[in-house]
Amino acid sequence: MKRELFKQLVAWKNKPNRKPLLLQGARQVGKTYLINQFGKDEYKQFVSLNFEREPQLKTLFEGSLSAEQIIENIELFIGAKIDPQNALIFFDEIQVVPEVITSLKYFNEQKPEYNIIAAGSLLGVSVGKDRSFPVGKVNFMTLYPMSFSEYLIAFEEELLVNKLNTIDKIEPLPELLHDKLISYLKKYLFLGGMPEVIQSYKENGDIGLVREIQNEILESYKRDFSKYTDKSQAIKTSEVWNSIPNQLAKENKKFKYNDVSKNARSSLYESTIEWLKNAGLIYIVNNISAPKLPLSGYADRSKFKIYMMDTGLLVAMLNISSEIVLSSDLFSEYNGAFIENFVASELIVYGEKELYYWSSRSDAEVDYILQTDSNIIPLEVKSGSSTNIKSLRSYAGKYNPQIVLRTSPRNLIRSEDFINVPLYLIPLINRIAKGEID
Numbered sequence: 001m002k003r004e005l006f007k008q009l010v011a012w013k014n015k016p017n018r019k020p021l022l023l024q025g026a027r028q029v030g031k032t033y034l035i036n037q038f039g040k041d042e043y044k045q046f047v048s049l050n051f052e053r054e055p056q057l058k059t060l061f062e063g064s065l066s067a068e069q070i071i072e073n074i075e076l077f078i079g080a081k082i083d084p085q086n087a088l089i090f091f092d093e094i095q096v097v098p099e100v101i102t103s104l105k106y107f108n109e110q111k112p113e114y115n116i117i118a119a120g121s122l123l124g125v126s127v128g129k130d131r132s133f134p135v136g137k138v139n140f141m142t143l144y145p146m147s148f149s150e151y152l153i154a155f156e157e158e159l160l161v162n163k164l165n166t167i168d169k170i171e172p173l174p175e176l177l178h179d180k181l182i183s184y185l186k187k188y189l190f191l192g193g194m195p196e197v198i199q200s201y202k203e204n205g206d207i208g209l210v211r212e213i214q215n216e217i218l219e220s221y222k223r224d225f226s227k228y229t230d231k232s233q234a235i236k237t238s239e240v241w242n243s244i245p246n247q248l249a250k251e252n253k254k255f256k257y258n259d260v261s262k263n264a265r266s267s268l269y270e271s272t273i274e275w276l277k278n279a280g281l282i283y284i285v286n287n288i289s290a291p292k293l294p295l296s297g298y299a300d301r302s303k304f305k306i307y308m309m310d311t312g313l314l315v316a317m318l319n320i321s322s323e324i325v326l327s328s329d330l331f332s333e334y335n336g337a338f339i340e341n342f343v344a345s346e347l348i349v350y351g352e353k354e355l356y357y358w359s360s361r362s363d364a365e366v367d368y369i370l371q372t373d374s375n376i377i378p379l380e381v382k383s384g385s386s387t388n389i390k391s392l393r394s395y396a397g398k399y400n401p402q403i404v405l406r407t408s409p410r411n412l413i414r415s416e417d418f419i420n421v422p423l424y425l426i427p428l429i430n431r432i433a434k435g436e437i438d
Helices: 005-013 030-040 055-062 067-078 098-110 148-154 158-165 173-190 195-204 206-229 231-249 265-279 309-319 323-324 329-349 390-399 428-433
Strands: 021-024 045-050 087-092 114-118 139-142 281-288 299-308 355-359 368-372 375-381 404-408 411-414 418-422
Touching: 005 139, 021 030, 030 045, 030 087, 030 139, 030 390, 045 067, 055 067, 055 098, 055 139, 067 098, 087 428, 098 114, 098 404, 148 158, 148 173, 158 173, 173 195, 173 309, 173 329, 173 418, 195 206, 195 323, 206 231, 206 309, 206 355, 231 265, 231 309, 265 281, 299 309, 299 329, 299 355, 309 329, 329 355, 329 368, 329 375, 355 368, 355 411, 368 428, 375 390, 375 428, 390 404, 404 428, 418 428
Parallel strands: 021 114, 021 139, 045 087, 087 114, 281 355, 375 404, 404 418
Antiparallel strands: 281 299, 368 375, 411 418
């Protein structure tokens, strides 16, 4: 299956000042598959070392971490010379062996001509534990679950994706295309973007099998809680993780510690939430007191929402039946939780580093406040066809933004300073905010 990150990998390969690449991302988002495809398509020689599957590979990094010595050890292990100009060396699941992470520094300093990619499922919570991290010595990329565009391409709709990517005017799409995309989106909300899930559904069309795979993925995450934390921390991590679906099912989705366990306090669970964030399993949306630059300077980090990195896993944790996929109910189920979660995921995939929302002292709340260059843009999320934009108008009355955005199942429409962006066009929001589209 095609991934948009492939193009960035090619660009990395061709950089004159290329450093070893560290590919981050949660477990089972497709890191290994992507690098295997990249290595075989773009290089004459591909050397892959998986430190979780083959624990004995650790011995290649014992003793000296000299890049020359490590290359020699690998060559002796595979029984072949490695051509630095035409080979890709892939270190997979490197969180298992901290010495591999440290070695990236020496590859950058001593053997920069070698093409090195390292990946790991829990790098955000593993690096720096036992060894110093190679700050400034590596390039970074992050792989997320498959976006809606990648999902469409997986189902042979690349022509449609190309059409969406070349929109240059704010005007409605033909209703036939709009309805088709909304239909695809309903199914995507249920399936989510985990590659194994999408591949299984594409090959078998079996919703029951999809749910089995989703539950297996969720179980693998729970095993990681125990594997990479002590017993006490693992219990707290499970408590926070298990509370997220019910937190999102509330009308007010602000995270409450009391919904994790009775008499819970922030001091007890703050590090747990940070662990889940660093593991790539959740996205945090912080409240801001005022929409001023930089947004991070006005964040109230005691008020926040937590979304899961994949709507399909959220559906599985809530045990939503497949029948809902065939109706429009999934958009509004659980107070629009799936739509808000979907939008958070798409915003992150398409470049938002941090997410923020705004609320007034009254009932007004805008779901996302976006910062693009020197512009601050409010974005409200609607799961239904309602045209009510009371919160947006309340915000606009206070702060007078250039434009106000809503994303909903409705078509692409503009009315003076207001633009409705259909849910399947979240990537368009950045271009609108930058003024690239009339």
